[in-house]
Amino acid sequence: MTSSDVDLVVETVRDILTKYEPFVLTAERPWDAGLWSALAEAGLTGVGLPEEAGGSGGELADAVAVVGTLAAGAAAVPVAEQLLVAAPAVLAAGLDLPAPEEPLSISVDGAVTAEPRDDGDGPGSWTLTGTATDVAWAGVAQHLAVLATSPVGPVLALVDVTGRETTHAANLAGEPRGSFVLQGVTAAGALLTDAQAGQLRARYALARAVQLSAALQQVLAWTVQYAGERQQFGRPLGRFQAIQMELAEMAGEVTAVAALVDAAVQAVERGESQVLAAAAAKVRAGAAVEVVARLAHQVHGAIGFTQEHRLHHLTRRCWSWRDEAGTETAWARVLGAGLLVDGPDALWPALTRVL
Amino acid sequence: MGSNSLTLAPAPRSAAAEEVRAEVREFLAAELAAGSFSTHVDTWLSGVDPAFSRKLGERGWLGMTWPKQYGGHERTAMERYAVTEELLAAGAPVAAHWIADRQSGPNLLRYGTEAQRQEILPRIAAGECYFVIGMSEPDSGSDLASIRTRATRNGNGDWVVNGAKVWTSNAHTSHYAITLVRTAPADPANRHAGLSQLLVDLSLPGITVNPIRILDGGHHFNEVVFDDAIIPGDMLLGEEGAGWHQVTAELAFERSGPERFLSTYPLIAEFARRAAEAQDPAQLATLGRLSARLLALRQLSLRIAGALDRGELPDIPAALVKDVGTTFEADVIDEVRRVVDVPASLDSPDPLGRALAEAQLHAPGYTLRGGTNEILRGIVARGLGLR
Numbered sequence: 083m084t085s086s087d088v089d090l091v092v093e094t095v096r097d098i099l100t101k102y103e104p105f106v107l108t109a110e111r112p113w114d115a116g117l118w119s120a121l122a123e124a125g126l127t128g129v130g131l132p133e134e135a136g137g138s139g140g141e142l143a144d145a146v147a148v149v150g151t152l153a154a155g156a157a158a159v160p161v162a163e164q165l166l167v168a169a170p171a172v173l174a175a176g177l178d179l180p181a182p183e184e185p186l187s188i189s190v191d192g193a194v195t196a197e198p199r200d201d202g203d204g205p206g207s208w209t210l211t212g213t214a215t216d217v218a219w220a221g222v223a224q225h226l227a228v229l230a231t232s233p234v235g236p237v238l239a240l241v242d243v244t245g246r247e248t249t250h251a252a253n254l255a256g257e258p259r260g261s262f263v264l265q266g267v268t269a270a271g272a273l274l275t276d277a278q279a280g281q282l283r284a285r286y287a288l289a290r291a292v293q294l295s296a297a298l299q300q301v302l303a304w305t306v307q308y309a310g311e312r313q314q315f316g317r318p319l320g321r322f323q324a325i326q327m328e329l330a331e332m333a334g335e336v337t338a339v340a341a342l343v344d345a346a347v348q349a350v351e352r353g354e355s356q357v358l359a360a361a362a363a364k365v366r367a368g369a370a371v372e373v374v375a376r377l378a379h380q381v382h383g384a385i386g387f388t389q390e391h392r393l394h395h396l397t398r399r400c401w402s403w404r405d406e407a408g409t410e411t412a413w414a415r416v417l418g419a420g421l422l423v424d425g426p427d428a429l430w431p432a433l434t435r436v437l
Numbered sequence: 438m439g440s441n442s443l444t445l446a447p448a449p450r451s452a453a454a455e456e457v458r459a460e461v462r463e464f465l466a467a468e469l470a471a472g473s474f475s476t477h478v479d480t481w482l483s484g485v486d487p488a489f490s491r492k493l494g495e496r497g498w499l500g501m502t503w504p505k506q507y508g509g510h511e512r513t514a515m516e517r518y519a520v521t522e523e524l525l526a527a528g529a530p531v532a533a534h535w536i537a538d539r540q541s542g543p544n545l546l547r548y549g550t551e552a553q554r555q556e557i558l559p560r561i562a563a564g565e566c567y568f569v570i571g572m573s574e575p576d577s578g579s580d581l582a583s584i585r586t587r588a589t590r591n592g593n594g595d596w597v598v599n600g601a602k603v604w605t606s607n608a609h610t611s612h613y614a615i616t617l618v619r620t621a622p623a624d625p626a627n628r629h630a631g632l633s634q635l636l637v638d639l640s641l642p643g644i645t646v647n648p649i650r651i652l653d654g655g656h657h658f659n660e661v662v663f664d665d666a667i668i669p670g671d672m673l674l675g676e677e678g679a680g681w682h683q684v685t686a687e688l689a690f691e692r693s694g695p696e697r698f699l700s701t702y703p704l705i706a707e708f709a710r711r712a713a714e715a716q717d718p719a720q721l722a723t724l725g726r727l728s729a730r731l732l733a734l735r736q737l738s739l740r741i742a743g744a745l746d747r748g749e750l751p752d753i754p755a756a757l758v759k760d761v762g763t764t765f766e767a768d769v770i771d772e773v774r775r776v777v778d779v780p781a782s783l784d785s786p787d788p789l790g791r792a793l794a795e796a797q798l799h800a801p802g803y804t805l806r807g808g809t810n811e812i813l814r815g816i817v818a819r820g821l822g823l824r
Binding site for chain 2: 306309310320321323325326327329330331333334335337338339340341342344345348361362363365366369410411413414415416417418419421422425426427429430431433434436437
């Protein structure tokens with residue numbers, strides 16, 4: 083994979099995005115079905131997934147580029163969940179990947195239990211019971227990969243949720259985050275090791291960090307642009323030193339997040355353990371949201387506080403994404419404890435091993 | 438997009454850097470075990486130990502990137518990064534040679550005469566020759582172009598220097614000061630013109646070094662006073678009148694290294710012992726949050742080392758890293774204090790209390806030295822296209 087491939091992917095996604103403006107999500111219109119169709123038609127909902135499994139081919143870096151570009155565009159489509167989390171997990175577990183044009187989402191922290199219906203070692207049939215909560219794109223996704231618990235260990239099961247009833251709940255940006263009640267649902271599934279289940283949770287967190295990094299870069303770009311255009315006291319806002327200090331602080335945060343998230347993605351590409359790297363990326367990205375969203379709104383003034391202006395499409399998403407797939411506090415504890423595994427005197431070697 | 442001039446390519450992985458990292462770690466463990474030093478906060482300012490510096494020189498860990506003909510080792514900036522990072526994380530006493538190895542040596546390599554390079558660089562690489570930064574003055578802090586120390590040629594072609602430099606860290610234990618002086622009258626139309634750098638031997642007559650104590654009573658800072666000091670004519674560094682340009686290049690080295698986010702790492706290490714013992718969720722989360730910030734800063738700083746290896750002079754990204762990094766150094770104190778119940782005191786029986794005290798009393802310096810964060814943010818704003 084070369085950087086020019088990634089550039090081409092980004093250009094293609096941006097081209098499509100010009101025809102689909104972000105809009106205020108509601109229960110009646112919870113996603114951008116038209117955009118999804120356009121992406122699927124261009125093969126972009128299968129990027130990074132092998133062609134023999136029905137995907138479009140390409141590498142993880144391509145999928146990350148698609149997800150980042152769509153996040154920066156506040157695109158209301160389940161691409162991060164499908165390309166970076168659910169589909170790779172389904173494939174790794176040896177389950178059949180649904181067609182890439184049928185949205186696939188993920189649930190990692192619901193209280194769902196799985197009972198084996200047969201005793202095979204490999205992929206088998208399971209009975210799922212319990213409630214999958216905080217399901218991204220519930221009611222939109224046609225398939226759901228569920229991380230369940232079973233008497234013999236964690237199970238990744240694949241459920242067809244097309245038309246299945248879901249409670250309506252949404253995050254701060256209106257993105258669907260409902261629940262599914264599963265009662266004796268039969269599903270294909272595969273046993274995972276505890277480590278694999280941990281890697282899956284980390285992968286979800288890293289996907290949100292990728293989205294946050296891209297969205298924060300866009301928020302900075304919008305804010306710099308606005309500060310250059312908006313005139314007060316006879317000159318652009320960006321000419322005022324007070325505003326320059328705020329924009330520079332935002333830039334510091336955004337640049338730090340991008341460097342860490344990029345490095346964490348590269349660690350995944352190299353096949354290294356990703357739990358602590360993903361934890362660090364999620365924690366750092368979430369922390370940056372505090373500063374970047376606050377200052378972006380401060381610089382934009384009152385217009386940025388309205389639904390008439392585009393800023394909220396990204397700041398509301400950022401405020402939710404930092405909580406989703408594990409809050410900063412939860413991942414910070416994982417990171418802190420993980421770095422101390424070999425004892426506090428080995429903290430520094432542990433830090434230099436993460437990335 | 439606006440932030441492009443602030444971002445650099447990801448650093449390449451360096452097997453050589455990991456190799457030398459392991460060697461440094463082994464060396465430091467042995468030195469600690471032998472009691473040759475004890476860990477402290479901010480040791481690149483306060484830890485002057487010429488014997489330790491010479492040991493580093495013997496192992497080839499000073500002047501690492503310089504040509505072998507000048508006593509260097511022709512290694513990469515990535516390898517040097519690994520060495521400096523390990524020394525800082527261990528809180529080792531590296532202050533004696535720090536400035537010479539970090540910026541004065543590279544400055545001499547870039548602008549020095551052949552004689553200057555041959556005489557001085559091998560001694561720096563051996564850990565025997567130390568430098569101070571002669572930039573700030575009593576009336577010129579952030580506004581460096583307003584310096585008033587003057588150098589004029591006398592009949593012999595030597596420089597007669599009058600004026601004073603301040604915040605010259607460890608001038609009382611150093612040999613040379615690369616000193617920014619005014620060699621032509623100030624021109625209001627071009628404030629950066631008429632400045633030059635002199636390579637000043639601090640032992641010369643007419644130069645007085647007066648101590649300035651910092652908050653913990655430590656003597657690191659000095660005032661260096663020049664009273665008709667005669668500096669030999671061949672001690673001009675680089676070009677007459679090009680001082681501003683040369684200083685700017687020097688600052689890219691000064692602002693980009695791991696010392697801009699690791700000054701308080703020994704406090705984190707001490708706090709980690711507490712968190713490991715208590716297994717308190719809030720302490721573990723704080724350790725995680727601080728670690729996530731540190732890991733991001735490492736990636737930024739590694740990218741700068743990679744850029745230096747490519748021959749770039751990333752002054753704007755360096756300003757950004759220093760702003761984010763030094764803010765972090767001070768935040769460490771606040772974050773730790775929120776989750777432990779330990780009063781800060783230099784006399785505390787608790788090593789965490791002592792580390793908190795050392796870090797706190799040095800804290801105002803983190804975001805001032807090497808360019809205040811306000812100045813740095815101005816540079817970042819320029820990178821964003823705002824000025």
